[in-house]
Amino acid sequence: MLLHEMEMRAVYGQTLNELIEENPNVMCLEADLSKASGTNPCVAKKYPNNFINVGVCEANMISIGAGLAVEGKIPFCASFTCFASRRVYDQITISVAYANNNVKIVGTAPGITAGPNGGTHMCFQDLAIMRAMPNMHVYSPTDSYELRAVMRYMAKTRQPAYMQLIRSKVNKIFDENYKFDPAWAVVLKKGKDVTIVTTGYMTHFALEAVEELLRKGINAQLLHYPSVKPFDVETLVASAKETGIVVTVETQNIIGGLGGAVCETLSENYPVRVKRLGIPDKFGEVATEEYLFNKHGFGVKHIVAACMEMLKGNKK
Amino acid sequence: MIKEKFDKNEFDKLAAEYRYIITDIICRAGSGHIGGALSLVEIVITLYDRIMKIAPDNPKWQYRDRLIMSKGHAGPVLYTALAYKGFFPTSWLPTLNADGTRLPSHCDQNQTPGIDMTTGSLGQGLSCACGVALAAKIDGKKHNIFCVIGDGESNEGQIWEAALFGAHRKLDNLVAICDYNKLQIDGFTKEILDIEPLMDKWRAFGWETFEMDGHNWDDIYKTVNQAIAVKDKPSMIIAHTIKGKGCCEIENKAESHNIKVPDKASHEKYLKSLKCQDNELVY
Numbered sequence: 001m002l003l004h005e006m007e008m009r010a011v012y013g014q015t016l017n018e019l020i021e022e023n024p025n026v027m028c029l030e031a032d033l034s035k036a037s038g039t040n041p042c043v044a045k046k047y048p049n050n051f052i053n054v055g056v057c058e059a060n061m062i063s064i065g066a067g068l069a070v071e072g073k074i075p076f077c078a079s080f081t082c083f084a085s086r087r088v089y090d091q092i093t094i095s096v097a098y099a100n101n102n103v104k105i106v107g108t109a110p111g112i113t114a115g116p117n118g119g120t121h122m123c124f125q126d127l128a129i130m131r132a133m134p135n136m137h138v139y140s141p142t143d144s145y146e147l148r149a150v151m152r153y154m155a156k157t158r159q160p161a162y163m164q165l166i167r168s169k170v171n172k173i174f175d176e177n178y179k180f181d182p183a184w185a186v187v188l189k190k191g192k193d194v195t196i197v198t199t200g201y202m203t204h205f206a207l208e209a210v211e212e213l214l215r216k217g218i219n220a221q222l223l224h225y226p227s228v229k230p231f232d233v234e235t236l237v238a239s240a241k242e243t244g245i246v247v248t249v250e251t252q253n254i255i256g257g258l259g260g261a262v263c264e265t266l267s268e269n270y271p272v273r274v275k276r277l278g279i280p281d282k283f284g285e286v287a288t289e290e291y292l293f294n295k296h297g298f299g300v301k302h303i304v305a306a307c308m309e310m311l312k313g314n315k316k
Numbered sequence: 317m318i319k320e321k322f323d324k325n326e327f328d329k330l331a332a333e334y335r336y337i338i339t340d341i342i343c344r345a346g347s348g349h350i351g352g353a354l355s356l357v358e359i360v361i362t363l364y365d366r367i368m369k370i371a372p373d374n375p376k377w378q379y380r381d382r383l384i385m386s387k388g389h390a391g392p393v394l395y396t397a398l399a400y401k402g403f404f405p406t407s408w409l410p411t412l413n414a415d416g417t418r419l420p421s422h423c424d425q426n427q428t429p430g431i432d433m434t435t436g437s438l439g440q441g442l443s444c445a446c447g448v449a450l451a452a453k454i455d456g457k458k459h460n461i462f463c464v465i466g467d468g469e470s471n472e473g474q475i476w477e478a479a480l481f482g483a484h485r486k487l488d489n490l491v492a493i494c495d496y497n498k499l500q501i502d503g504f505t506k507e508i509l510d511i512e513p514l515m516d517k518w519r520a521f522g523w524e525t526f527e528m529d530g531h532n533w534d535d536i537y538k539t540v541n542q543a544i545a546v547k548d549k550p551s552m553i554i555a556h557t558i559k560g561k562g563c564c565e566i567e568n569k570a571e572s573h574n575i576k577v578p579d580k581a582s583h584e585k586y587l588k589s590l591k592c593q594d595n596e597l598v599y
Contacts, residue, residue, distance in 0.1 A: 049454065054477075055480065055481070057474075057477035059477060060446075060474060060480075060481055063440045063443030063444045063478075064450065066433075066440075066447060067384075067444035067447020067450070067451065068448075068451050070447075070448060071447070091437075091440055091443075091474075094434065094437040095434070095440050099424075099434035101434075
């Protein structure tokens with residue numbers, strides 16, 4: 001089966017198996033959500049000695065990961081995004097980031113993709129809080145090929161890192177030849193009228209919005225950021241200079257995440273008007289994507305409308 | 317590195333030196349966690365001088381025994397041991413907490429040679445020790461992993477997550493020691509949050525349990541060796557200790573957790589209240 005025909009979590013499990021095959025020090029840590037992460041039975045069966053299920057003990061998982069890392073192991077620790085980030089923020093801060101231990105943290109079902117689990121599980125702040133942590137890299141791959149490339153990068157670099165993992169099957173954007181470098185954003189569409197900045201899951205919807213805008217005669221430039229930290233300043237500033245207006249889209253609180261990174265970068269380097277789309281400082285709820293897009297205004301039609309609105313006032 | 321012969325007088329003198337140094341460097345720093353460092357002096361000396369395989373000229377030697385000071389605020393007692401063993405010059409000791417120091421108040425694996433794990437946020441070190449022990453099991457290595465936790469630290473839920481995991485994974489290369497000085501920052505443990513019956517708890521969690529007098533050389537040596545010999549489960553040694561041991565001004569008082577030393581007079585007061593005054597400064 002080709003990667004883009006698989007669920008992203010299956011790609012996660014399969015890629016972990018490839019990484020373990022190449023380097024037996026790679027470890028798969030789970031906290032009783034291994035089926036949800038796609039590592040059980042995939043990794044559990046093929047490499048039982050590299051598969052450690054710690055039970056419902058996320059704090060323990062992170063610090064055990066640090067202990068393994070200090071001995072040269074490369075642990076990938078997965079749980080739902082809410083538990084992999086905010087629940088264990090202090091363990092990640094001290095045992096991993098402050099100690100600079102080579103632990104990889106994987107937050108599954110990010111943002112609104114937590115759907116049926118609702119407000120308790122719908123984490124809108126992980127990009128913000130992980131980004132605010134020194135020593136930590138923060139990634140949010142958008143499709144199967146990028147996911148595999150990001151994981152391969154994580155396994156070969158001695159660097160604490162946090163990665164969002166969409167669990168479902170998503171459309172193919174990249175291919176086998178995709179190379180990941182956290183220093184660079186990916187220019188998915190070239191355009192001179194407006195800059196759209198996205199990461200992870202929302203890149204798929206932004207691509208649709210770009211097509212819709214094109215039908216209206218508007219050429220949007222779409223910048224996809226697989227790495228929210230480190231953040232590629234150069235590509236954003238160059239695009240802002242060309243278009244003069246920027247719209248950010250993320251399945252996160254608009255405070256502190258991708259939108260925050262974009263605003264910080266532009267205000268210091270090349271101030272232009274920015275519209276942040278995402279969750280306007282609200283908690284999540286049990287709902288369909290469509291409902292949440294409409295409620296918070298960050299679906300395809302809202303991206304299109306925001307770009308049109310911004311263009312009206314653009315003095316460029 | 318391991319002392320072949322045990323001479324009680326020699327070790328008593330060493331303990332007195334440790335207590336003088338710990339008190340002096342904390343006073344020089346102007347404040348510090350003295351009580352929980354003084355309670356561990358005999359345990360740390362026994363581990364480093366009589367039990368642990370270490371290589372001060374190669375701090376990351378892969379076959380060394382590890383010590384994870386989960387109660388990371390006890391840095392000063394560990395720094396004294398590491399300096400005495402030659403991991404770094406004793407002249408570093410009075411730089412405790414000074415600007416740019418490599419001896420911070422809480423243990424830091426990236427700052428201090430010989431520190432095996434960064435600690436300081438209570439509850440995490442025992443989990444880290446489980447990870448270190450698990451790595452050794454996976455790699456088929458035979459070294460021992462020691463982990464010192466506090467009694468106040470045992471309030472943390474994560475300690476009990478690690479307790480479950482250590483037993484489940486049969487980490488018999490892990491020997492944990494609880495510095496049971498019966499005091500935490502705000503008062504006596506039995507008044508703040510009682511952890512008794514402590515032995516029963518660890519036994520119920522599947523650990524082999526021991527008790528020892530944490531200030532008695534023979535008892536420490538014998539008990540730690542018994543714990544090392546345990547198979548198929550991790551060990552927990554409850555060490556009965558006295559917080560602030562040896563410093564009359566603060567001994568067995570909650571205030572000993574972190575003292576403030578605003579001036580030279582306070583510095584002198586603490587040094588003079590040490591029970592053993594026959595010490596030479598090594599820095």
